[in-house]
Amino acid sequence: MKTVLxxxxxxxxxxxxxxxxxxxxxVFGAMALMLTGGFFVNNFEGLxxxxxxxxxxxxxxxxxxxxxxxxxxxxxxxxxxxxxxxxQLAAFPHVVGxxxxxxxxxxxxxxxxxxxxxxxxxxxxxxxxxxxxxTLKEGDALxxxxxxxxxxxxxxxxxxxxxxxxxxxxxxxxxGTTTDGSLNGIDVKVVGTFSTGIxxxxxxxxxxxxxxxxxxxxxxxxxxxxVKLDETLYTTQVxxxxxxxxxxxxxxxxxxxxxSDLATFYHQVVAMYGAIFLFLGIIIAxxxxxxxxxxxxxxxxxxxxxxxxxxxxxxxxxxVLTIFIIEGAxxxxxxxxxxLMASALAIKVINAAGIVMPPPPSxxxxxxxxxxxxxxxxxxxxxxxxxxxxxxxLVPSIxxxxxxxxxxxxHI
Amino acid sequence: MDPAIQLQDIKRTYALGKTQVxxxxxxxxxxxRGEFTALAGASGSGKTTLLNIIGCIDKPDAGRxxxxxxxxxxxxLHRLAALRNRYFGYVFQTFNLIPVLDAYENVELPLLLGNxxxxxxxxxxDALLESVGLFQHRHHRPQELSxxxxxxxxxxxxxxxxxxxxxxxxxxxxxxxxTGNDIIELMAQLNSSRGVTFIFSTHDHQIIxxxxxxxxxxxxxxxxxxxxDRINGxxx
Numbered sequence: 001m002k003t004v005l006x007x008x009x010x011x012x013x014x015x016x017x018x019x020x021x022x023x024x025x026x027v028f029g030a031m032a033l034m035l036t037g038g039f040f041v042n043n044f045e046g047l048x049x050x051x052x053x054x055x056x057x058x059x060x061x062x063x064x065x066x067x068x069x070x071x072x073x074x075x076x077x078x079x080x081x082x083x084x085x086x087x088q089l090a091a092f093p094h095v096v097g098x099x100x101x102x103x104x105x106x107x108x109x110x111x112x113x114x115x116x117x118x119x120x121x122x123x124x125x126x127x128x129x130x131x132x133x134x135t136l137k138e139g140d141a142l143x144x145x146x147x148x149x150x151x152x153x154x155x156x157x158x159x160x161x162x163x164x165x166x167x168x169x170x171x172x173x174x175x176g177t178t179t180d181g182s183l184n185g186i187d188v189k190v191v192g193t194f195s196t197g198i199x200x201x202x203x204x205x206x207x208x209x210x211x212x213x214x215x216x217x218x219x220x221x222x223x224x225x226x227v228k229l230d231e232t233l234y235t236t237q238v239x240x241x242x243x244x245x246x247x248x249x250x251x252x253x254x255x256x257x258x259x260s261d262l263a264t265f266y267h268q269v270v271a272m273y274g275a276i277f278l279f280l281g282i283i284i285a286x287x288x289x290x291x292x293x294x295x296x297x298x299x300x301x302x303x304x305x306x307x308x309x310x311x312x313x314x315x316x317x318x319x320v321l322t323i324f325i326i327e328g329a330x331x332x333x334x335x336x337x338x339x340l341m342a343s344a345l346a347i348k349v350i351n352a353a354g355i356v357m358p359p360p361p362s363x364x365x366x367x368x369x370x371x372x373x374x375x376x377x378x379x380x381x382x383x384x385x386x387x388x389x390x391x392x393x394l395v396p397s398i399x400x401x402x403x404x405x406x407x408x409x410x411h412i
Numbered sequence: 413m414d415p416a417i418q419l420q421d422i423k424r425t426y427a428l429g430k431t432q433v434x435x436x437x438x439x440x441x442x443x444x445r446g447e448f449t450a451l452a453g454a455s456g457s458g459k460t461t462l463l464n465i466i467g468c469i470d471k472p473d474a475g476r477x478x479x480x481x482x483x484x485x486x487x488x489l490h491r492l493a494a495l496r497n498r499y500f501g502y503v504f505q506t507f508n509l510i511p512v513l514d515a516y517e518n519v520e521l522p523l524l525l526g527n528x529x530x531x532x533x534x535x536x537x538d539a540l541l542e543s544v545g546l547f548q549h550r551h552h553r554p555q556e557l558s559x560x561x562x563x564x565x566x567x568x569x570x571x572x573x574x575x576x577x578x579x580x581x582x583x584x585x586x587x588x589x590x591t592g593n594d595i596i597e598l599m600a601q602l603n604s605s606r607g608v609t610f611i612f613s614t615h616d617h618q619i620i621x622x623x624x625x626x627x628x629x630x631x632x633x634x635x636x637x638x639x640x641d642r643i644n645g646x647x648x
Contacts, residue, residue, distance in 0.1 A: 007513065010513070011512055014511070014512050305506075306508075309502075309504070309509075309510070311493065312502050313496065313501075313525065314493050314494065314496050314498075314573075317490055319525070404489075405470070406464050406469055406470045409508070
């Protein structure tokens, strides 16, 4: 059947202009899907990694009590001997490092005005070692060495700093509740301002040394130990290993949670943009189907007499059908391949151009326009475009195969 | 001799707008093996309708059609593909070659549809292209051939399955008179050398003279059946 099968391929080559128009439609369709999908995936990945590096980490280890019932008083269910825990965690494969953190809330005052804050007591030296980043907007980062009594440093979210009208070097008073329920206050010196990229956080964020937070709360415990891995893809594997190990310190059972359970904002963004991408994908697929159907209809109309001749000399309906389906599948797969190659090239050019996009909703900074070439998406686009084009050929080819031979032979 | 093709009381009517055209009004015809028959008549007389019904590419409204002893009247056309491939070869006025295939591939096509092994296909196609004088042009596409050459390819394609009959609808109408005569000469030569039945429609008296049997068709009826020498006498 080599010759019969070659008919559709030869027709594709013979009708160069029509093939070129069809290919152009398919190539643009494939590129639209690849670029849009690649843009979203890059954004998802960027947001995920930024979320992890901004302090969420890949895993967060807390006490079972804390996870079950929370805390009536600050750090009541915190981790006591967190240094021992950090040593244990460091021994697991793929763990790059750990850092302890105290989460606390309270009021911060400039003497004239007080604002509520969400505070984090962190270990800047360990955060630096594991690659956690703070996007400074003004001043310096927290010093790497733990703060000494009377020399408390603080980094304020840009929104919070703006509300309090403070500049680097100003001294503020931080008020919080100690672990036994009483009120405590300490003075902190503003060393800089930072941005998390999310405006709502920046309006409330306060970052101090772990020791400062512990001093404010009158406890040597921490809320959690954050684990950074070498690659995000190992998260599930390490999570299982850590939880299976049944970690305990100072008699408290511990449990790890993955970043994906904690990154609510990330999931909301992915869900929203995922729906947009699906919608766009459907529109593009429909456009490709409509345009291609028109071209395939023209192809069939031009070859009605040829179809009649073939059926007269003994071609079965399915053979006529096959010719057009192969033609559709061939143009579809060729268009998809060219489209994917063109997408790869376009992605390289766009990524090299260094374009910066305006900040998306809830973000305070613009994001660089980067697009990923997503192999899985490429496979999906190839299959979708090929099937779409084949489907476009199906309807006119069924009509063609059902033509009366005498009518087909008379067709001009 | 057993009849190769038999038409019994064939009736066929077309609707042309609001007008009913009676293309066949109770036609009875029998064709035996090896005939070289002309269906003669003016345009619109019903020649093509009869050829289509004989070749199983159209159905009569009434009457019976027998091909090689088999009553095919009630078999749907789309299920007669194998029968058409096996028993008939077709030559059309407009040649109807597949434009993307070369001469060799066009002749080979019916054999591919009939699933003949490659070696036999090659032998038959080469032999036929040699017979019609186009072996040297076997790799030429239809658009690279003259009208006469295209019709020769079509004749080779019609004969390649070694059919019961070759049905040719106005095979010379699109050719100049010399080329037309050459084509009829070739058909006559192949008819005598291969013993294949040729049934062709025409309104050209020069062509009709070459037939060994002439069937006159007018207004959907077979008005006269006579040997060609009688036609020669009548038209001289």
